Amino acid sequence: MREFVRNAGVENLPDTLRGGVVAIGNFDGVHRGHQTVLQHALESAYKHKRPPVVLTFEPHPRSVFRPDIPLFRLTPAPMKARLFEAMGFDGVVEQPFTREFSQLSPEAFVHAMLIDGLGAAEAVTGFDFHYGKGRAGTPETLKQAGERYRFDVTRVDAFSDEGGEVVSSSRIRALLSQGKAAEAAGLLGYRYTVAGEVKNGKKLGRTLGYPTANMVLPEGTDLLHGIYAVRFRRANGTIHDGVASFGRRPTVEDEGAPLLETFVFDLDADLYGETCAVSLFGLLRGEEKFDSLDALVARMKQDEAEARALLSDVRPLSELDRCIAFST
Template identity: 50%
Template structure:
């Protein structure tokens, strides 16, 4: 089915909610936080299998992140929300995404029952693809080897994808992406992801101070787990399907109140009302760390410089990959 018009909704919470045309599919299974190049290697196996026999290609993932369930005191910095995962999966050419709720009861499902209920009865999978470190079932007792053995019994194929390494020979992982973003190494994160990282959020009311100094901003509040580096960024912000350039600050506003962290974007040459809209923000370049200024004049002078640097950085943008083009560049306008 890949390559044809895909049924909607693209993302559902159970196999029962899938369009009937998406049964008897090839399925990639995993948590896939980040949908990075290693995850894409798994998805490519499913896409190839689906293309070969004209069947759908699906991705099965879980929500919330298992670590948030078992170690709620140590919540993970989530790279991709379910909405972001679906956006990426759609851009890659998959036909649908199933996001199963993950809790302690689901985690206690015996491995053989997981195969029967999820893979055989739920997905009705022709084949599945998983990463080399995929585990499932109570106590993580299910392994890729066990899955392959179950595939022989239940007549579905199993492909296990080995670790995917970057050009330096180091395995790509979600942890490496998080570390790069936390350090402000945006380019490194993009190289690991195969696209420029983005997040979606709703624009909320702020103190409206920016408009008084010539820099009105679209403010979004992010989860406390969003631990990417505080500082100033050149960004693209998608509003109503159109990606526009801007400059953004993420941090505690030390010149004013040093309060809770807020992501504030000044959208260049835009005057529309954004309150209540969900926007998609793509940090492109980390310009500098957050700073405290002696007064408004010094702050505005620095903001003028930041804006000029952001415009220059964004004017030189080129797609990293076809996926990066689909997620960002095909949406640039205005």
């Protein structure tokens, strides 16, 4: 059985990841545009019987250059790794990105990462890939380096959606900030999914008949505050329908920190300390403040009924969506 490798940089790289076809990029979102790059790398690796590998960078370069501005990351490193594994890659190399690393010349980057580090047989990039100091390296300079050092280089053109617009992470972030989970899924090719450890809360939901699994999402998550129909995946792989609230709980708190609270349907289990994932299928309504707990509970019952109805006939958008948000 294939064992997926998640490696923190090219140092101490397992032999199983050397000499492969390497897809290079940040790939935040692993959206349909990214998937064209990744799929090309997979197909070439299978054709030439080489290991398919992803080279990405942690933290996101924007977090290093603009640390004062929180970045809405669509796929933090663990989620990206999970998506790469589901696609069929043998491993991901999460190269530490620092200011010192950013000062490598394009030539030094090629030697450190692709030649000495990964021993790459082929590098696959998107049309807008840049590397090295001042982003001076481009797919064209990478191709020239490949000719000098005898590794293949493939540049994959931009991918446009059915409306003719290029699919990008910024478009997806904008949709999610408006609560347009279904539209975002159309660009991602799978349902937007977050993951985290289930934390202890104030247990108010339990007293109202709606116990919730609570998660703190990463800083910068700019998802619209509201109520969503969701799928909840436990650490053991089992999947359950549910309804989730993301926001500050205005009915019961004056100014709480944003929290994702998921009421998991038909499940009675102790989830505290378990790392679980929540996939968003649709926005039911925005966050509201109710005059009383009775009014809140009445609306929660309506939310549950609407979520059950929405989720009763959903279908996978892709094989990747099936792996992430549907039972296998």
